[in-house]
Amino acid sequence: MELDEALGSLVQEARELLTQMEAALLEIEEYGVDDERINAVFRAAHTIKGSAGLFALDLIVDFTHVMESVLVQVRNGELALDGELSALLLGCGDYLAGLIGALEEGDSSHDPAPETRAELLASLSRYLRIATPDCETEPAAEAAALSxxxxxxxxxxxxxxxxxxxxxxxxxxxxxxxxxxxxxxxxxxxxxxxxxxxxxxxxxxxxxxxxxxxxxxxxxxxxxxxxxxxxxxxxxxxxxxxxxxxxxxxxxxxxxxxxxxxxxxxxxxxxxxxxxxxANPAAPRLRATDRPEQALIKIEARKLDQLIDAVGEMVIATAGTRVLAARGSDGELREALAELELVVERIRDRALELRMTPIGDVFQRFPRVVRDVSKELGKKIELVISGAETELDKSMVEKLSDPLLHIVRNALDHGIEPTSERLAAGKPEHGRLQLNAYHESGSIVVEISDDGRGLNKSRIFAKAVEKGLIAEDAQLSDEEIFNLIFAAGFSTAEQVTDISGRGVGMDVVRQNISQLRGSIQISSQTGVGSTFRIQLPLTLAIIDGFQVMVGDSSFILPLELVEECLDVSDRRQDSQVVALRGEPLPLIELAEAFGLQTQPGARQSVVVVRYGKRRAGIVVDRFIGEMQAVIKPLGQLLRSVRGLGGSTILGDGSVALILDVPSLLQRFSRHPAVTDTPSGG
Missing domain, CATH: 3.30.70 (Alpha-Beta Plaits)
Known part of the structure; x- marks a missing residue:
């Protein structure tokens, strides 16, 4: 193992341990002290100290040694782990996270926050039976009980x-x-x-x-x-x-x-x-061959990305081979190629599974956020997390964290009322914030809900008129009014705080989610609460697609969003709606949406797609069929075109554009049939 790899393992392990320590301390604050939670905190500090000691990282070792000394007294029942000490240990965890961050950046000897270190060590020393005389001196006598x-x-x-x-x-x-x-x-x-x-x-x-x-x-x-x-x-x-x-x-x-x-x-x-x-024959002795096989291994993210890229190239090469085989008459070759495609598909699926990680990795930071913000605001807020085991692409985890943080902080600051206001409205004194995740229609849905005052439609409308975003006599649906809060610089906050109300954030939320090929919807009811619904694709790398043609242009639709295909050649040219089993189905002309020429005499074919509660029919010239698409980023000229989510290389070497179905449906969402179609279809 190279030294850099070993340090990388230390950084990753330390972060995991700090997360476990924080979770245990928060559980102690909420549910009370027990031996298991105290031991979890102690093990985290002790293990970080031991690992850092192997690399002579004295800044980390000396600090965690003082922490460990205090925790020894807690474990021995000589010191009570009350709210004040718990808050101090949480602060110690934040400081250690800063040291770990500096270590990751290659600086192991510089303290990024020396004043914070001195304050924390002084506070810790007050809990020791023998006060620490010097912040840089290890209180070994306190850490080691004598037998x-x-x-x-x-x-x-x-x-x-x-x-x-x-x-x-x-x-x-x-x-x-x-x-x-x-x-x-x-x-x-x-x-x-x-x-x-x-x-x-x-x-x-x-x-x-x-x-x-x-x-x-x-x-x-x-x-x-x-x-x-x-x-x-x-x-x-x-x-x-x-x-x-x-x-x-x-x-x-x-x-x-x-x-x-x-x-x-x-x-x-x-x-x-x-x-x-x-040798002492009574002493237990383990050989390397006696150790149980590891159930988990750690893989560097870069290597995993390289594997996915290689699998993507294999998918493209297989598609090209299929095109060449189709030109010949060798039946055995086509049969062998079909078997190869099945193997490639299995490899693709297994490789993509390696990229999947539980969304709980994102959710785990919010108990601390809710605790700190609620204390700062003087509110009583209960956080409920469900669906933490739901998996999503690892590349989305970090990119999703900041948008969720913006929404959560706004819900805590603006959404959930102060205790006195809640009691006056007949609500429980504890506000409720819920994070929920689940799979739906080949996508992952993340919902952030609160039982607060809800969005003020009249204030949002008035502010939008004041900023010139809409006309004073504009007729907007509730959803369109709520979407105004995503405008850059838009804010209805009457007072700027350190938590929210600076007129920034929500536009960044929508921008970040759009970059993940996702969408966000808001539902709110005055006095009842609000729900932000984020819908994201399961993966950003390789998808099962359905290829269609408009003129000479190829397009790919994500297969999980396709419900069925129809032939509507007998519809009137000026009709934008057809009846599908007694229900209206709005139509989106793909040629009109992108300014393309259709083939003369081509029949009218429709692909019925659904994303969430929205459904529509996309009119194309002809169907090509199912395929695997390796998603490539769009060029600079096409990046700003609404309705396109990427590109892919076809088996014959030509390029097809991947449709951003959520964006297309949102573009035509003014039609009631698009937004209010029953989920049953």
Whole structure:
């Protein structure tokens, strides 16, 4: 493992641990203290400290050591984890996140917030039984509770690493040097035995064992904790450091197997001749082959993107091969190609599944947001999350986070009323904010709902007239009025706050969602609340499509949005609606929408599409059929054309445009049949 890769693993692991710590602290605030939640907070701080110690990241190690000292007292029942301490630990997590961010950017020695560090350490030291005299000094005495055995001068440690320890990226020397944090390393004796001939030696095989003399007041559990990340792959014996003649008679304390991690620097320790330490037959010993197979592995995002790109090229190449095979008369070739296409389709589906991640990765940041904002506003707000297991393309996760944050903060600030106003209106004193996600029609839907005052239509209308966005006598539907809030700089806030009301944000929301080939709809009722409904495609890479032609131009529609195909050659040319099983179906002329010439005498064919509650028929010249489309970005000239979502390369090498069906339906949404069609079709 390269050093950069190991640091990358540390950064990722630390962020996951900070998220777990924050979730546990929020649960403690909401549901109360229990051992499991306290242990989750302690494990996060302890593991981050241990991982950072392997890389000599003293800024992180020293800070988390003080945190750990306080948490030791909490675990021992000597200190109550109340709201004030919980808020302090949340602040510590934010500070550590800043250090991790600096580490990711390549700066491991600079503190981005030294004043914050000093304030947090001073606050933590007040919780210690012995106050920390210096913010940069480790309170080791507070972190290590003494056991009866620790009344001796220290410990004699025998460390027998697994031969595969170096191969797994672990360096025994780093763990040994880490012991200096607990006391003085008086002696380290290195031994080897059963060395193979020089020609047969493996550079990544560990042939060494160690006898370590540590003078410390720390207890045996604390000392063993230094080897937490390699305990599964080592035999560790620890005995009190007594007089030399009594060491052999001392009863060894056997290390219990602990959790392992893969974050370690790639140093290799050179062997020194000596006698091997005596093995303790009672001590448990694990070999690398005894470890259970890992259920999860971590893959760098860049490599996954490269895999998806390669699969996309394979799909295009297969389509080209199919075109060539269709020109010949070799039946066996066409049959073999059909089998190949099935295999390629399975590979495509499995590759796309690798990109899918639960939307809970986005939702997990909002309990903290709701907590902080509600405290700042003096409101009582309950957050309800459902559908967190719903999966979406990983490339959407980060891009979706900011739009959701804007909507949530606006709902907290403007939507949900203060407690006194809610009680006067006969509502519960606790406001309710709900995040929900689910799959629908081949898409993912994310809803943000609140039970607040709702959007004020008259105020939105008046503000839009004032800004010149609409005429004073304009006749708009409720949905069109609500959509006015997405105009750049639009705001009805009477007071600018740090939370919202600056006239920016909602236009960015719609822009970001449009870049994800999604749409956003608003429904609101005065005094009842509002719901923002975001609909997104499941993937941005490869889709199943349905190819159609208008004149000489090819278009691709996402197959999951296609309901059926019709022949309506007998309709009147001026008719924009046809009857479909007794219900009106509005028609969208694709040639008219993009200014194309249709083929003379071409029949009128219609593809019925549905997106959410909207349905319409798209009029084309002819159908081509189903295909797999690798989505490519549009060029600069076509990027601003409404109704186009991308392009793809066909098997014959020509280019087809992928239709943005939600945008097309929104463009023709003034027709009531488009917006109010029953879901049953």
């Amino acid at each position: 009866p055995a620790a009344a001796s001068e220290g410990w004699q440690i025998r460390l027998q690493p697994s031969p595969d320890l170096l191969r797994m990226g672990m360096d025994p020397l780093s763990f040994i040097l880490y012991l200096e944090r607990y006391g003085q390393l008086q002696q380290v004796q290195t031994h080897y035995h059963e060395l193979p001939p020089l020609a047969d030696m493996e550079p990544e095989t560990c042939y060494l064992s160690f006898d370590i003399t540590l003078r410390t007041e720390a207890d045996s559990d604390t000392v063993l904790g230094a080897f937490e990340f390699i305990a599964d792959d080592c035999q560790i014996d620890i005995m009190p450091l007594l007089a030399p003649e009594s060491i052999d008679a001392a009863e060894p304390a056997v290390a219990q197997p602990l959790a392992a991690t893969d974050a370690a620097p790639p140093a290799v320790l050179a062997p020194t001749a000596g006698n091997p330490p005596a």
